[in-house]
Amino acid sequence: MKTVNIPISDDVIRELKVGDPVALNGVMITGRDAVHKWMIETFIRKTRLPQGDDLEVYEALKPILNGGVIYHCGPVVSGLDTKDYKFVAAGPTTSIREEPYQAEVMKHFNVKGVIGKGGMGPKTLKGCQETPGVYFHAIGGAATFIAQSVTRVLGVYKLEFGVPEAIWVIEVKDLPVVVTMDAHGQSLHQVIEEQSSKVLADLFAK
Amino acid sequence: MRDLTNEILELIRRTSSDLPKDVEERLKAAVEKEAPGSAARGALETILKNIELSRKNSTPICQDTGTPIFYVKYPAGWSTLQLKKQIRAALAEATKRSYMRPNAVDAVYDKNTGNNLGGDDFPSIHFEEVEGDELTIELMLKGGGCENVGRQYSLPASELGAGRDLAGVRKAVLDAVQKAQGQGCAPGILGVAIGGDRGSGYIKSKEVLYEKIGTRNPDPKLAALEEQLTEEANQLGIGPMGFGGKTTVIDTKIIGLSRLPASYFVTVSYMCWAYRRRKMTVKANGEVLYD
Numbered sequence: 001m002k003t004v005n006i007p008i009s010d011d012v013i014r015e016l017k018v019g020d021p022v023a024l025n026g027v028m029i030t031g032r033d034a035v036h037k038w039m040i041e042t043f044i045r046k047t048r049l050p051q052g053d054d055l056e057v058y059e060a061l062k063p064i065l066n067g068g069v070i071y072h073c074g075p076v077v078s079g080l081d082t083k084d085y086k087f088v089a090a091g092p093t094t095s096i097r098e099e100p101y102q103a104e105v106m107k108h109f110n111v112k113g114v115i116g117k118g119g120m121g122p123k124t125l126k127g128c129q130e131t132p133g134v135y136f137h138a139i140g141g142a143a144t145f146i147a148q149s150v151t152r153v154l155g156v157y158k159l160e161f162g163v164p165e166a167i168w169v170i171e172v173k174d175l176p177v178v179v180t181m182d183a184h185g186q187s188l189h190q191v192i193e194e195q196s197s198k199v200l201a202d203l204f205a206k
Numbered sequence: 207m208r209d210l211t212n213e214i215l216e217l218i219r220r221t222s223s224d225l226p227k228d229v230e231e232r233l234k235a236a237v238e239k240e241a242p243g244s245a246a247r248g249a250l251e252t253i254l255k256n257i258e259l260s261r262k263n264s265t266p267i268c269q270d271t272g273t274p275i276f277y278v279k280y281p282a283g284w285s286t287l288q289l290k291k292q293i294r295a296a297l298a299e300a301t302k303r304s305y306m307r308p309n310a311v312d313a314v315y316d317k318n319t320g321n322n323l324g325g326d327d328f329p330s331i332h333f334e335e336v337e338g339d340e341l342t343i344e345l346m347l348k349g350g351g352c353e354n355v356g357r358q359y360s361l362p363a364s365e366l367g368a369g370r371d372l373a374g375v376r377k378a379v380l381d382a383v384q385k386a387q388g389q390g391c392a393p394g395i396l397g398v399a400i401g402g403d404r405g406s407g408y409i410k411s412k413e414v415l416y417e418k419i420g421t422r423n424p425d426p427k428l429a430a431l432e433e434q435l436t437e438e439a440n441q442l443g444i445g446p447m448g449f450g451g452k453t454t455v456i457d458t459k460i461i462g463l464s465r466l467p468a469s470y471f472v473t474v475s476y477m478c479w480a481y482r483r484r485k486m487t488v489k490a491n492g493e494v495l496y497d
Contacts, residue, residue, distance in 0.1 A: 074269060076307040089260075089269040118448060119388065119448065137449075140351065140388075141479060142256040143260075144259045144260040147265070178248070188245075191450075192448055195443055196387070196443055197384065203380055204367065
């Protein structure tokens, strides 16, 4: 297993290939549906004016995301009353819903890695080549196990999006993932989709 | 009437943190089928470690604690109004204790209620009065990832070459599995309803998932189709997490419904490997058992 530290350099990213098991270390943020929509509308396509603390949060996120990682995750968090936050369960959510946004978010913030499950499509694969970046696949549903890799919750933004949708800033140690889309245009998901599509056609012909 | 709030809270804790034995056993058997060192085998090994840890720590197996779907079967004498209040109170408490993630989001105003209580529709509760003197409450937690890959087909479906017969049903179900890829957290369990209307098709395709793995439809024709579909779905090679591999589907359960002459729906509910379902029984003497 390769150990990769965040922030990640372009050289390290280009060394990663589909199939590589990786242990991730460092600071990252969680971000899923509401966060990607908010980023795209407010700062990238600018179809919505910044409101409330939007600009402040944007400035705080920029250094974390430069060379950084976004985790598609809506955690179960304890300590909400005392703000002594702890991740109780923190597996990945299905990534394909961010397909319309992901490549633009990667390029805008120079995001090097996206963690999720289920893989992403051609737009994100192209984004991985251009940024460059990779897609890391975590094990879907392995929430208690993965939460053990989250050593600290450093803070939270946009808690008004709800606990699962907020931006949690976390420190991780040896978070286990597998590279399934790399910066060289390779995608395990594309391969499996094509192979299973052929088998399906054969089964239909029977 | 007895207050069951604490017992229901325990039902929720067990459902979220402790996977049923029949599911765990199938996952253990699936490990052996994958090549040593493969991503598929690694995924299943991690899944099994996670099941054990969640049970030990009383923490959610999956952070998406899903839509809570309750089925309450009660003998005469119980108040469904009171039971509903107790279920809702138990769910709010379970959320406070981190057995459940706050999962009820107002779809119009985009606001998470923070306690898993939405309108009358969330959690989902089905009541049925039954003969006898035992009350049972069954709970399934169905995550959003697998719910999103569920599909409903209206046959004939010319794009699949699927007509209004069991051969057409077979094509629809296999198409749903191929389209799901790994996104429903494979290996999955399929609930299939043939017939019904669009609403009853989805409800019944989930109801069959309350049965244990390996329970076959009493109709031999459907039992054979259940086994055939599991076997053929596994030929697709999608594998655990969609990494490629031998186990894509663990089991298939089919229910046949009545349909209108004009309609022929095939509805597929996909359940993720984190197949969280539990049952509690309140005996006539007051004893409470968990299964």
